[in-house]
Amino acid sequence: QVQLVQSGAEVKKPGASVRVSCKTSGYTFNTYALNWVRQAPGQGLEWLGWISSHSGGTQIPQKFHDRVTMTRDTSTSTVYMELKMLRSDDTAVYYCARDQGVRGVYHPSSFDYWGQGTPVIVSS
Amino acid sequence: DIQMTQSPSSVSASVGDRVTISCRASQDISTWVAWYQQKSGKAPQLLIYAASTLQSGVPSRFSGSGSGTEFTLTISSLQPEDFATYYCQQATGFPPALTFGGGTTVEIK
Numbered sequence: 754q755v756q757l758v759q760s761g762a763e764v765k766k767p768g769a770s771v772r773v774s775c776k777t778s779g780y781t782f783n784t785y786a787l788n789w790v791r792q793a794p795g796q797g798l799e800w801l802g803w804i805s806s807h808s809g810g811t812q813i814p815q816k817f818h819d820r821v822t823m824t825r826d827t828s829t830s831t832v833y834m835e836l837k838m839l840r841s842d843d844t845a846v847y848y849c850a851r852d853q854g855v856r857g858v859y860h861p862s863s864f865d866y867w868g869q870g871t872p873v874i875v876s877s
Numbered sequence: 878d879i880q881m882t883q884s885p886s887s888v889s890a891s892v893g894d895r896v897t898i899s900c901r902a903s904q905d906i907s908t909w910v911a912w913y914q915q916k917s918g919k920a921p922q923l924l925i926y927a928a929s930t931l932q933s934g935v936p937s938r939f940s941g942s943g944s945g946t947e948f949t950l951t952i953s954s955l956q957p958e959d960f961a962t963y964y965c966q967q968a969t970g971f972p973p974a975l976t977f978g979g980g981t982t983v984e985i986k
Binding site for chain 1: 878909911913920921922923926927932964966968971972973974975976977978979980
């Protein structure tokens with residue numbers, strides 16, 4: 754069965770960086786893109802971007818373009834999201850989510866499988 | 878970016894009730910809307926994609942409709958396990974800009 758298993762909770766100081774991993778299994782890794790979504794405490798969902806598992810190409814919204822990096826390791830079917838220059842308002846649960854691909858291979862669409870979430874706390 | 882405005886922000890309902898949640902896009906997005914259910918402390922789960930296509934394994938009491946700027950998620954007969962928060966989501970534009978609605982919490986009346 755499809756599984757997305759994320760790395761554990763992180764506590765970071767303002768200005769630091771955090772890297773969250775998402776190990777996939779149960780399907781052919783190269784055939785589905787992955788997305789990252791976050792949710793601040795008591796708030797809604799916010800998209801951080803998309804990575805093609807096939808090419809490694811990314812789509813990252815302007816708001817995060819200078820702070821977010823997404824990479825993948827095809828040998829371990831794992832994707833990574835690094836967020837730099839952390840601020841207190843980056844405190845959130847970070848999710849990876851598999852893209853269904855219903856809009857083709859170059860455009861994010863809807864998300865059919867999600868990781869369990871990784872809490873990231875930013876505090877001095 | 879395209880804004881997605883959900884209404885209501887919360888609704889109180891009883892088991893067996895019909896519940897309707899609306900989502901309005903700030904511009905025409907064709908049928909590129911998905912709906913998710915999220916229970917407390919859990920990851921969201923996909924219910925509907927492409928505005929009206931039921932995700933595999935989702936009960937048929939869930940349905941979606943709409944196109945352009947107006948979209949609706951309907952739960953035909955509310956069940957105890959349906960009390961949760963629901964989000965709409967769009968993915969259009971180039972470069973792609975994916976946004977979620979603010980969420981609707983379905984509470985027990």
